[in-house]
Amino acid sequence: MPMPGVYQKIAEGQQVQRRIGTVENPKKFKGQDFDSIRETCYSRRQLFEDETFPAHVNSIGQKVLPKDQLLSVQWERPKEIQRDARLLVDGASIFDIVQGQIGDCWVLSAVGALTLHQKFLDNVIPKDQEFNYKYAGVFHFRFWQFGEWVDVVIDDRLPMLNGKYLSVQPRSGNEFWPGLLEKAYAKLHGSYQNLHWGYISEALVDFSGGVQVEFDLMRPPQDLRDIVIAAAKTGSLLGCITPGNKRSGNPELKNGLVQGHAYTVTDATKVEYKNGTEDLIRIWNPWGKGEWNGRWSDNSPQWDQVRADIRHKLNVQKNDGEFWISCQDFLQNFSFVSICNHTPAYFDFENPKRAWQELTYFDRWVKGSTAAGCSTSEDLWRNPQFVISVSDSEGMNRGYNVTVALMQSLENQNKYNQEWMGIGFAFCKVASKGVKSLSQQNYSPNQAVDVINTEIQISREITRSFRAPPGTYVVIPFTQSKGLESEFLLRIFLKTKEIDKFQDTTLVPREGNQTYPSDSRLRYQDTKPKPRDEKQIFNPNEIRARNQSNSSLPREENQYQYASDAGLSEFSSSLSMNSQIPKAVLKKYQNDGYEKVFIRYCNKSSELYAEQLQKLLNEVLIKDQTFNASRGDFTLDACRGILMLMDLNANGRLNLQEFERLWKRLSMCKDIFRSIDLNQTGFVDASGLRKAAQLTGLPISNAVINVMVLRYANSLEKLNFADFVCCIIRLETVTKVFKNLSKDGRGVYLSGEEWMQIIMSS
Template sequence: MAAPGIRVRLVGAPGATPGPAVPYGGQRFQELWGRCRERGELFIDPLFDARPAALGYHNLGPYTPVAQEVQWRRPQEICKEPMFIQEGMSRTDVCQGELGNCWFLAAAASLTLRPRLLRRVVPPGQGFAPGQYAGIFHFQFWQYGQWVDVVVDDRLPVRHGRLLFVRSAQSGEFWMPLLEKAYAKLNGSYEAMSGGYMNEAFVDFTGGLGESLSLKTPDPELYGTVQAALRRRSLLGAHIQVSGTQDREQKTLEGLVKGHAYSVIGTYQLDLGDRQVKLVRLRNPWGQAEWIGDWSDSSPLWAQLDPRLREKLTMKKEDGEFWMQMSDFRRCFDALEICSLSPEALAGQEEEEEGGGWSSQTLRGRWVAGYSAGGHRSYNQGSYWMNPQFYVALEEPDAAEGEGPGPAPTCTLLVSLSQCSRRQARRQGQDFLPISLAILKTPYAYLRDVTLRCRLPPGHYLVVPSTYRALDEAAFVLRLFAERTPTAREIRDEIWEDARPLKLTSIPQGFPDADTFQQTFLQLAGPDQQVDAARLWEILNRIVTRRFHLNQELNEAVTGKYRDQGLQLDFDGFVSCLVQLEAIFRLCKERDRNSDGVVTMTQQEWLALVALT
């Protein structure tokens, strides 16, 4: 006999989207390109038109002097023989213009050293040849769990006859200005790109996981961290902080340039008698300035080495590439940014040495005022429990550990929290929210991505992402990288130890009488006869657990219809909420074709059913 209730099993919970890139804004490159070729016309992008709004909203707003002087020109109106790519893509193709987006440009310049990764961002087969040109180009970026394909027309902002923003040292080359325009479209405007960190662009170029390490904080394991990251073919960059625009491009006494992002490309440990020297190899993507201190190309210290080793380490004389001692590296630079590449980004490359790769998992969630935006633990103790919670199981230690005597085996875990689409909100006066993760204590930061690196014993853990302020709303993506495949899932309002599927339960017998509802509601609501989300949850548990077992999503979807602007629910709204719940479960019961008390549906089907009621 079937159970008297009904269980709704949700399948296909949202995570990373596999497969090809999703057309951004529904614009499909091949269709638009074919249509333009057929009609003999050049593409005009209706989603990112050549208007002042595309430039910005404040310093580049429509009524600023710069915006008033801008003209939009196609490449053939700027030079006689434009080319998409001229003699390959290289770091010299990236020359910053009148926009504070050096973080984006530095990442693009560094990516030219990794052609395979760059080809994903800049799809081949584009250009200005008569058989292929239609005024339309496309680029691909990783955005919050999926790749998106962004289409742009080739009208570029020009001021006083020159490109306003990025340009190539080779005047007829346009892949980089068009890439910058596509990224500006993705973020809402060119000005939205002002200010950022190189890792943000690295993540969007690769789908990797970015973390930033302070070089001013003592860390005895830093050199090993750099070596391990290079073995995994991660992208590494270091920069010197600038205090203002006047410091940018200033050269230090030791030959380094402030504000430039240097690529970290190698390490080598020298044994010199009774001491070891740890070296780090760097490259300035702009290739103009090199370190002139100890272990630089002209340093006399190289004379201490065997000639063959000296030749091996110094035979590359490319402009901008040099060695530094680790102690000097930490003294001169302020931060090291590491972008660990996902398994998908590394697919097809030669296998690394043991322990080199990552396994990953991607989860999605959101903070919603009144439901899951609980805020900082220390200042919102009454609501912190409302924040989304994720169960993570680390079953096996890292490959290099776990055998023989020594410290207890541990698992390396990288957890990254990314808030979605906040740059686009700058036009409305919003910016990044301060966000954090709680596994171990981590600081809050006004960054798009916050990453925690930790070494934990094998076991089961709880991850709680939160904003600093309660009621702040945003969607987010939570990603986990581990050497061994982690198990992760969101904990809604259920305990997962019993291995039951995500479910919602109803016992379809008559409602308790209205007096019982009202008496309990007024008892818990207080003098104002209104309840917030926490009190509503308590009432539902006290009255309705005999009938309904609700997860957070259903609670949010249903009660969101009846709450007021203060996120409160009065008694009439409470009754309406219960009536809708009864209707939802009645529809679920009708879908129980096998009369076994279980209905399976996708997330989209479930949301559609809720909307019907």
């Protein structure tokens, strides 16, 4: 029986055809047309009441407030609050915004960035509305959603509690654009409650339709300085976050910063200070108050040594939430910084700037056809493929010339219980030999010259940038598992040789706070942040859980090189296994009483067999009171495995020299386990294994993590200390074995006899 036509089209991966909403002709959210609603209500002398987002507790959400307060919420129109209500008074300013009771600092920090750049502001707030023109209680705002501009219509009833704004409040009593914009964004997300905690990276994209990249300030890229300078020059939106999580809330710290809070980066400059210069960043708090009180804050003594005219321009001493901070303090006190613009011009370090070409593809993963997952190399290459040609663009060595952004369908968040589906993509350089033309629809793994893989990310969108030499490339989007269906949007930005003639960096004038030239220089490479308390580090499993790799998903590794945390990559050789625990790591664990321990447990021949080793480990390490190692003893089989890995003479026992090597590794494992298991649970999970591998300098990947968890963890996917030791020592050993047996660092050839000996002894 032949396959039905509909199924056959799906199986052939028919590309989704769709119309993209533009700023001029946006898609009507929930089918509501602003002009027709206003005309109808105005002609009938009625005020619009939005049935799709009613003045009801459901529009607020059941978890934002206690039930008694929720029932006390009143909905009032701006003209009921202020007789002379206005949408805008002298334009939109960052100082119009004061955050209310809703925990949506991530939204308001993005809105704050929006007010600094007219090109973004005009797209979001249409100019065809005001309280003094055909007022009918209806307003509208535009947001970018999955490749389309969407027009969201609202009525102007705002939630009030005991006479105070529940949502964002205007600093000026009669200016209401902040509250109405926030309401439209809440409607887009389903309720105000859904704005309570979120991701500034997503808000920046929603307000601009741009491409954004987020940098972990614990591991900043070497060229972050150049990126920030380029971002300032090109009028990008910038936001940043302090360490924290949902559980800890938003307490104000002694230094004036708020924990787990989103801020707007409003400017950057360099000032002459003492006998040199100081790089400064200006930041704004969406609370509208509460500022950094350290170096370069409003009343700090550092300003006394700055030239008077510069001090007058920069040091505006108001408790308005905006403050200056040195770059060094910024790196030490903030976790992430996000940069967003229409194109990734912030990766162009040249002058003049080059134009970027954008390629946009709407497609889908189809079960039984293109939803092939990524378990094996063959599966990965059965996913949709997109071919691009990178020319010899000028200045490639001075910046990134390709940026790829993959976004999954926004419907997936509700489909997967407020979480996102795991997605990723491979960026593959393919050989031109044997290729008929760029119209070839599908490439195979054997045509790949080099591959960079993003790994799986539980995130709405993944963005990576590359320094790609000229050639033909294939972008392969994939899902975490085979058979997962979804639409996706793929955007590819290519740097060209053409000069960008339409660059617009117009800043919105800000009353009482002049904008200092944004082309001033930042110097990040000389600033080294001090180590932070592990407990205060921004918890990715709380706020940034959507951007974390899923360590339980296997994938073949041999040909993949993974991108860095910052999302920046360069093509080189494939993932190298020529690594082992650095000598510097092990050096500090020398001569720590190992001889006395060895003598106490060895036999008369001064050797340790597996039985003696088991007794030693359980009596010395497991009973160590400095950390929790009591969740499980070393079994005899585990000790046999450790002994075989440390037995240099292949005689089934350890002498003092061999035990010294083992003792160093045991001490190292103890310190690492203690540093990861801060709560003294006695266990580490997959993320702890990854951190341990990073601390030891060993290569690791999702597939290897997955195998380690399957092999050593319990049913809850957690490892006790004994399992952890076996796992780390084996990881180092197999890495070293590969290095010794491989001739080219890419693979190993073994005879059947050699294979059997290695496997049976491991």
